[in-house]
Amino acid sequence: MAYTYDPELSPVVAMLPVLDISDIAAARAQMLQMRELRPAFAPSPSLEISKRFIPGPPGDPDVEVCVIRPNDEQHGRPGMLWIHGGGFVLGDVDGDLETAAGIAVGAGAVVVSVEYRLAPEHPFPAPVEDCYAALRWTAEHADELGIDLNRLAVGGLSAGGGLAAAVALLARDRGGPSLCFQLLDIPEVDDRLSTPSMKQFTDTPLWNLPNAILSWEAYLGPDRDGDTSPYAAPARATDLRGLPPAYVVTCEFDPLRDEGIEYGQRLMQAGVPTELHHYPGTFHGSSGAAAGTAISDRMVTDRTDAIRRAFAR
Template identity: 50%
Template sequence: MSRRHLIDSEVLVPLEALQQALPGGFNAIPDIVQRRAAVVGMLSAIEVPENPNVVKEDRTVPGPAGDPDITVRIYRPRNATGTLPGIYYIHGGGMVLGSVDGEDPAATVLCDQVGAVVVSVEYRLAPEHPHPAPVEDCYAGLVWVAANAAELGIDPDRLAIYGASAGGGLTIGTALIARDRGGPALKFIMPIYPMLDDRNETESSHEITDIGIWDRSGNLEAWGWYLGGKEADQYAAPARAQDLTGLPPAFIDVGTVDLFRDEDIAFAQRLMAAGVPTELHIHPGSYHAAETFAADAALSRRIWALRIDALRRGLA
């Protein structure tokens, strides 16, 4: 049974426009290069004015040992003084799409409204670079941020990771690696509707088949590309982690019409059971990334207000 009738009417408008322009959504484009180009084209068509309160800088920093360097984009509040909290930003895209450029507006908002130095990482994508390349790139970038906190103006005791969708899964995977390798220390993590479980056995993973934004078929395809025919470990699919103790306090949100709904709720419950302070928000009527596609909707404004407030509190 379709779940489209459960979508909030205001955020449904851009979704219907997308379906008219691209029947079946982005995942209906079989070629991954063409699919990426379609996503870039859609995002570039959205006019977002430059924020004069934020200064940006791109840098090349060391990648994992023996692998290529990686690019990071650094966002600083223009008139800030002293050390600030740091937010390490991991973009989404199902491990196969997305870029720093594509999520530049969201990273800018976090810098401006939280009053933090934001560092966004450009990690390698599957299928060209399957696991563990993406999460190892993310960890290498985090190590660089922590090692250069003084120069970046970041308080090393107030460092968080933020990421949505695949970026949410990579947020938790990176936090698990940091825990298991003895650092860097993290004060807070914010995995937003995270992509966590390659098994795709939850009820919501079977429900969401025709929304047009990250439906079941696209998720199965992305996991296949990301794993490259290998078994998932906890750093690829954090839902498989046996031990969640020692992770930083977390904030998770997900919509009721999101394929990841049930795996995210289950993971949040496991975090709580492991003694990890966890805030969970479930948004009725929200599909995957609705707050991005319908940025001006009342639902989207409520979602962003909760995130900004939680980051301010988590990094206080």
């Protein structure tokens, strides 16, 4: 069907390759090829970037994290656990490094980006437990990392936004670490696939109903019994009280649009301070795919400003 994209985005849409995760190995190879065609990311000289392995969930392998922090000696900075997107089956820290580094520079924060295990090789709960283990490690090593524990947040994009919402639920229900903020950027939070936007957008760029179906099938695994955990699909949570303040982003021509809006509304109804930003004319991931356009720059600026405000509370 025809979509009325922002005028600056229409030429970008015409050039985007079709993403099809019915063959996950091929889709992963395609993403790597697309990355190689882009200019290499050059991080700001003001940042120190290092990788290390940390203890994973009990009984599971260690988890790699990438620590991004300003290279001065200042302590007591805000901290954020950042979770990349990819429909639970694609993506990695390196492919999302520009976003994580941008948050570190823009908010003056220490960012810990987590290399969680991917489905279908590692279905739920492996990915979210990896992310929660990374949050616990970040809190336990806050002094070493120069993080103020009163300003610790979690955030993510797409599937990473869904995982961030799930980590916030886990942190509440397991008694910590305490979070001051959750950034849910175009989050994937509902496995029921029943919203109007999900049903309507079957051929939108980068993400659509066919990919969403395959994504949840891979993430929930072959033993899915229909009783989905809220830590897998946060929209299933019946009680959102006591969660940290939230910033939720949705795009007009994104199958995830309505579930993001509904989750933001439910957070508000539960008494959680929530800022919901919807961007007309945009599509799933357009802020990255069409970087440099006016609407994409505004989305990134709005996100950075929201993070700064959260850390200033």
